[in-house]
Amino acid sequence: MNPNKATKTESPSSLEPPTGFWLFLYRANKGVRTSTPYLMFFGIALWLVTYYLFNEGWKLPLFNKIPGPVEVITEWISRDPIFGMSLFTEAYHTNIYVSCQRILIAFSIATSVGVPLGLFMGWSKTFRDYTFPILETLRPIPILAWVPLAIIMFSGFETPIIFLATLASLFVTTLNTLLGVDSIDESYFRAAGCLGSKPRHVFWHVVLPGAMPFIFTGLQISVGVAWFSLVAAEMISGDFGLGYMIMDSYMQNKYVTMVMAMITLGFVGWLTSAMVRFAGDRMMQWRVRALALEGR
Amino acid sequence: MQAATATKGAISIRNVTKIYDPEGVNVMAVDDCSLEIAPGEVCMIVGPSGCGKTTLLNAIAGFHSITSGEIYLDGEMLCGPDKPIADQGADRMVVFQNGALFPWKTLLENVAYGPIVQGIMGKKEARDKAQDILAEAGLADFSMKFPGEVSSGMSRRAEIVRALINDPKVLLLDEPYRAMDALTKSIMHESLLEVYDRTKVTIFFITHDLEEAIFLGDRVVVMTTRPAKTKKIVNVAIKRPRDYTVLSSEEFRLLVAEAKGAVHEEAIKAFEAGERELA
Ligand SMILES: Nc1ncnc2c1ncn2[C@@H]1O[C@H](COP(=O)(O)OP(=O)(O)O)[C@@H](O)[C@H]1O
Numbered sequence: 270m271n272p273n274k275a276t277k278t279e280s281p282s283s284l285e286p287p288t289g290f291w292l293f294l295y296r297a298n299k300g301v302r303t304s305t306p307y308l309m310f311f312g313i314a315l316w317l318v319t320y321y322l323f324n325e326g327w328k329l330p331l332f333n334k335i336p337g338p339v340e341v342i343t344e345w346i347s348r349d350p351i352f353g354m355s356l357f358t359e360a361y362h363t364n365i366y367v368s369c370q371r372i373l374i375a376f377s378i379a380t381s382v383g384v385p386l387g388l389f390m391g392w393s394k395t396f397r398d399y400t401f402p403i404l405e406t407l408r409p410i411p412i413l414a415w416v417p418l419a420i421i422m423f424s425g426f427e428t429p430i431i432f433l434a435t436l437a438s439l440f441v442t443t444l445n446t447l448l449g450v451d452s453i454d455e456s457y458f459r460a461a462g463c464l465g466s467k468p469r470h471v472f473w474h475v476v477l478p479g480a481m482p483f484i485f486t487g488l489q490i491s492v493g494v495a496w497f498s499l500v501a502a503e504m505i506s507g508d509f510g511l512g513y514m515i516m517d518s519y520m521q522n523k524y525v526t527m528v529m530a531m532i533t534l535g536f537v538g539w540l541t542s543a544m545v546r547f548a549g550d551r552m553m554q555w556r557v558r559a560l561a562l563e564g565r
Numbered sequence: 566m567q568a569a570t571a572t573k574g575a576i577s578i579r580n581v582t583k584i585y586d587p588e589g590v591n592v593m594a595v596d597d598c599s600l601e602i603a604p605g606e607v608c609m610i611v612g613p614s615g616c617g618k619t620t621l622l623n624a625i626a627g628f629h630s631i632t633s634g635e636i637y638l639d640g641e642m643l644c645g646p647d648k649p650i651a652d653q654g655a656d657r658m659v660v661f662q663n664g665a666l667f668p669w670k671t672l673l674e675n676v677a678y679g680p681i682v683q684g685i686m687g688k689k690e691a692r693d694k695a696q697d698i699l700a701e702a703g704l705a706d707f708s709m710k711f712p713g714e715v716s717s718g719m720s721r722r723a724e725i726v727r728a729l730i731n732d733p734k735v736l737l738l739d740e741p742y743r744a745m746d747a748l749t750k751s752i753m754h755e756s757l758l759e760v761y762d763r764t765k766v767t768i769f770f771i772t773h774d775l776e777e778a779i780f781l782g783d784r785v786v787v788m789t790t791r792p793a794k795t796k797k798i799v800n801v802a803i804k805r806p807r808d809y810t811v812l813s814s815e816e817f818r819l820l821v822a823e824a825k826g827a828v829h830e831e832a833i834k835a836f837e838a839g840e841r842e843l844a
């Protein structure tokens with residue numbers, strides 16, 4: 270038998286860069302050996318301890334009416350929650366599900382309208398001259414100022430809420446995409462021209478990929494503002510959702526549930542923006558790899 | 566591949582003047598400049614920063630207009646009185662001052678791009694051809710890398726390959742090796758000479774490195790400080806193919822000495838006028 274055979278099936282030769290599963294293991298291993306995960310846990314622990322000390326520990330007057338971490342976590346993991354909502358109740362799941370679904374719809378509409386709109390505005394000077402003033406007048410109107418209008422225009426709970434989240438997200442995405450096109454170095458357009466590109470080639474091979482880094486920065490901000498306006502809208506007029514859960518439990522003095530909803534929002538928000546970041550990295554390997562070589 | 570003899574790529578620049586923003590800041594960058602470049606010639610343009618070299622190149626490439634005069638390529642007018650700005654096209658390929666490989670495409674995709682968008686080759690054919698000529702330039706193992714992953718020397722070489730796959734009449738290079746260290750530069754020089762000996766493409770090469778100009782060129786055109794015109798033309802009769810041993814030859818040193826006086830004089834004028842370059 271070939272003595273080398275056993276080692277060969279176990280791991281690829283140490284001289285070759287790892288691929289697939291081995292690459293994953295290598296990265297995981299490398300990640301654990303840096304300080305990042307430990308600092309993260311330490312940071313969270315520090316935050317929890319401070320919260321505990323201010324609240325349940327030293328009983329500071331400011332935190333009198335606010336439930337402490339022990340109380341919140343106990344309720345959260347209880348199979349029989351005092352205020353009716355925990356990890357094991359359907360109502361909690363429904364609220365998360367409803368909010369996430371609304372974000373998904375709003376974010377999808379905003380992205381599929383905002384990105385093309387921004388690209389065209391950046392690409393065609395004429396189109397930009399028409400549309401930019403409109404964008405710039407609508408954009409500064411705070412999203413809360415749109416609430417009454419949304420309620421008047423649309424019936425029910427669902428549409429106005431999604432409308433508001435979409436609107437907020439749309440402005441951010443469009444503007445960032447536009448800035449992304451502006452950021453593209455003139456020499457790429459010239460190179461494309463030399464190489465015999467027709468306008469549609471320039472659009473697909475220069476404008477779109479060149480704006481991509483800005484687009485994804487914009488999408489991360491946009492998913493954030495979508496959550497912001499969604500929760501605001503749900504608090505004002507809603508039937509379900511995390512924003513409604515906060516407002517409703519506040520009205521009914523269920524402060525434990527309220528804090529639970531807030532932390533859930535933080536977690537879900539972080540998750541969505543991580544997903545956007547992940548998608549961005551997948552679509553911009555050229556950038557990820559170049560940055561990796563710079564040690565970032 | 567056998568050495569080609571050049572039959573195409575004659576550039577004729579006749580009394581070209583370029584004034585930026587005539588009604589406003591009114592910067593005269595090129596003043597009544599005339600120059601005849603023969604097919605297959607390596608014409609080196611040397612001049613102080615901000616004298617109008619890039620301006621001239623941009624006019625040939627069709628990136629901006631000229632104010633008066635005419636430019637011809639193989640007897641056809643590119644731009645002139647009735648047509649201030651030349652059409653951009655794959656017959657004149659530009660290699661840019663700061664490099665313009667698309668960072669979002671691999672070297673292979675970059676090279677295959679031209680023939681695909683011009684509809685000359687199918688995707689598969691273009692990629693095969695691109696792989697072949699990248700391999701000829703010693704980049705076979707890097708064809709799947711992105712420009713951001715390879716050295717500046719390699720990406721510059723790939724950029725020249727991307728230009729050459731289109732079989733251009735003229736290669737326009739704007740200080741392509743400006744930011745490189747001397748050692749990388751000498752490798753780049755040899756590879757450009759090798760490409761030239763193989764293709765005999767007309768080369769319009771801007772530099773402010775006089776030694777580079779004499780090592781590579783058939784003629785060195787020394788430009789005046791802004792507004793640019795031709796001040797002195799030095800014929801370089803060193804036989805081809807050339808290699809780095811040329812650099813230590815007596816002939817080479819005499820040529821450098823001949824051109825240096827003219828360049829130095831203009832450099833002083835440019836410095837005293839406080840010229841600065843935009844690009
Ligand atoms: N778009 C422009 N508008 C006004 N002036 C310009 C513009 N582009 C270049 N110039 C000026 O024209 C002159 C020549 O520039 P350029 O051709 O880039 O010089 P070089 O390439 O020889 O260094 C410079 O003085 C520069 O400031």
Ligand SMILES: [Mg+2]
Pocket residue numbers: 615618619662739842844
């Ligand atoms: Mg220049």
